[in-house]
Amino acid sequence: MRTFLALTVFGGGIVQATLAPALRIGDVAPDIPLIVVVLLALRRGSETGCLAGFAAGLLQDIATGGLIGVQALTKAVVGFGVGALGGRLRVTQPLVQVPGLLVLSVAEGLGRFFLLKLFRFPAPFTEVMTYVVLPQAVYNGFLGAAFVFALLTAESFRDRSS
Amino acid sequence: MNRRGLALLGAVVLVALLLLTLQSRGRSSQAADAVAVVTTPVQLVLSRVHRGAFGLWATYLDWKNVRAENQRLRDEIRGLRVDGLAVQETVDENRRLRRLLDLRARLPLGTLPAEVIAREWGGWVRSLTVNRGRGDKIARLTAVIAPEGLVGRVVEVRPGAAIVQVLTDPTSTVGAHAVRTRTSGIVEGDPRGGVRFKYMARDGSGITPGDVIVTSGLGGLFPRGIPIGRVTAIDDRGSALFHYAVLAPAVEFARVEEVLLLTGDTARDLAAHFPTDG
Numbered sequence: 001m002r003t004f005l006a007l008t009v010f011g012g013g014i015v016q017a018t019l020a021p022a023l024r025i026g027d028v029a030p031d032i033p034l035i036v037v038v039l040l041a042l043r044r045g046s047e048t049g050c051l052a053g054f055a056a057g058l059l060q061d062i063a064t065g066g067l068i069g070v071q072a073l074t075k076a077v078v079g080f081g082v083g084a085l086g087g088r089l090r091v092t093q094p095l096v097q098v099p100g101l102l103v104l105s106v107a108e109g110l111g112r113f114f115l116l117k118l119f120r121f122p123a124p125f126t127e128v129m130t131y132v133v134l135p136q137a138v139y140n141g142f143l144g145a146a147f148v149f150a151l152l153t154a155e156s157f158r159d160r161s162s
Numbered sequence: 163m164n165r166r167g168l169a170l171l172g173a174v175v176l177v178a179l180l181l182l183t184l185q186s187r188g189r190s191s192q193a194a195d196a197v198a199v200v201t202t203p204v205q206l207v208l209s210r211v212h213r214g215a216f217g218l219w220a221t222y223l224d225w226k227n228v229r230a231e232n233q234r235l236r237d238e239i240r241g242l243r244v245d246g247l248a249v250q251e252t253v254d255e256n257r258r259l260r261r262l263l264d265l266r267a268r269l270p271l272g273t274l275p276a277e278v279i280a281r282e283w284g285g286w287v288r289s290l291t292v293n294r295g296r297g298d299k300i301a302r303l304t305a306v307i308a309p310e311g312l313v314g315r316v317v318e319v320r321p322g323a324a325i326v327q328v329l330t331d332p333t334s335t336v337g338a339h340a341v342r343t344r345t346s347g348i349v350e351g352d353p354r355g356g357v358r359f360k361y362m363a364r365d366g367s368g369i370t371p372g373d374v375i376v377t378s379g380l381g382g383l384f385p386r387g388i389p390i391g392r393v394t395a396i397d398d399r400g401s402a403l404f405h406y407a408v409l410a411p412a413v414e415f416a417r418v419e420e421v422l423l424l425t426g427d428t429a430r431d432l433a434a435h436f437p438t439d440g
Contacts, residue, residue, distance in 0.1 A: 046167045054174045069181030076174040080167065119186055 008036060028135040031105065033060055035144040037079045038104055046083030053079030067119055074111040078104055097148050102141035109133030261309040262420050268435055271385065272426030274298060278419055279323065288331040288351065294423060295322040303383055305424040311389030311412030311436060312336065312377060313421050328415045329390065330355050337380040338390055340373045349375060349390050349409065357391055359407040369393055369407055376433060385424065387433025
């Protein structure tokens with residue numbers, strides 16, 4: 001299980017480093033590790049979500065050369081929160097998936113922004129929200145929904161064939 | 163929410179904050195270095211794997227693109243060939259129509275252009291159906307010509323169409339003479355699809371291969387001087403009755419697409435309006 005978890009988190013990091021630039025629409029790239037963390041937290045609970053968020057965030061912090069710990073912290077909190085609330089959400093519904101991931105992405109972005117502000121991050125709030133956080137949140141919402149749909153389809157196919 | 167989960171969250175938050183604090187106090191490089199010791203080799207491997215995978219992917223995409231492009235170019239070539247054929251067809255038609263129009267303009271009698279819409283090419287009957295009929299006031303036995311020479315005569319007039327008996331029809335007969343020697347005779351179709359110049363005066367006929375045979379105008383059905391064909395062989399069997407010349411028709415009946423129906427006065431000499439030398 002731990003291997004699977006590590007692979008998933010690591011895989012998310014790899015995909016972010018390799019595929020995300022290719023998936024860019026304009027200047028907006030999806031935050032694939034965040035989507036992976038959310039999905040893991042929904043399936044495995046708050047502890048797994050928290051650990052996965054921390055690991056994925058840490059990897060991203062290191063890979064991007066930013067302040068190490070910012071994304072580790074925000075993603076860990078998001079993973080924990082989603083894991084804790086996961087049982088109450090019907091994530092198979094696209095009406096939940098898209099706005100859910102959108103809200104979580106915005107929350108993570110806000111957390112990251114305020115954490116960075118503590119370390120004298122220079123960009124203004126409105127610009128960060130308008131050009132970075134919100135577009136990425138929308139993208140995450142749709143990409144995550146597509147990912148969930150693909151996952152459910154694959155699972156139902158596997159169940160049918162077994 | 164269980165305590166273990168909260169404790170984990172607290173620990174994680176603490177570690178993250180510790181990392182951040184270390185960096186804010188100028189120890190960023192140490193913290194980053196510590197983590198990088200573990201992550202750099204992994205990143206190196208990942209980057210190589212990534213590069214290799216993307217190299218393969220790029221190669222595959224190139225190959226796929228080349229295939230797709232190849233297919234697209236083949237389709238394009240096919241389309242262009244079809245277009246080329248259509249253009250060639252149009253050019254040919256244009257050339258034919260121009261020749262017909264030219265002939266029509268220079269002929270000193272009334273004509274009606276018609277398009278061949280069907281052919282009957284059996285051994286018993288050889289005819290063309292043209293798109294002019296009773297509505298066009300076409301009369302039976304109207305002479306039909308093409309820019310190269312005589313095609314035949316109308317034998318049946320129907321509403322909207324007329325049947326033209328061509329010279330190669332076994333029952334077709336046309337009064338004719340040789341241009342060079344003025345030898346008279348009758349041109350008949352034969353069952354094999356050829357044309358013969360028969361009943362010519364044997365003595366002094368002097369016809370040789372290459373002589374041009376034109377309509378004589380006798381009988382008033384066809385105007386005088388329309389090319390019928392060129393002598394290709396003489397069959398001399400001793401008796402004038404069976405003495406004949408084999409002709410190569412001036413008109414290629416199997417390919418003729420447009421014709422002129424002579425509606426005006428047929429008692430004219432049209433020899434000057436057709437090429438008989440080549």
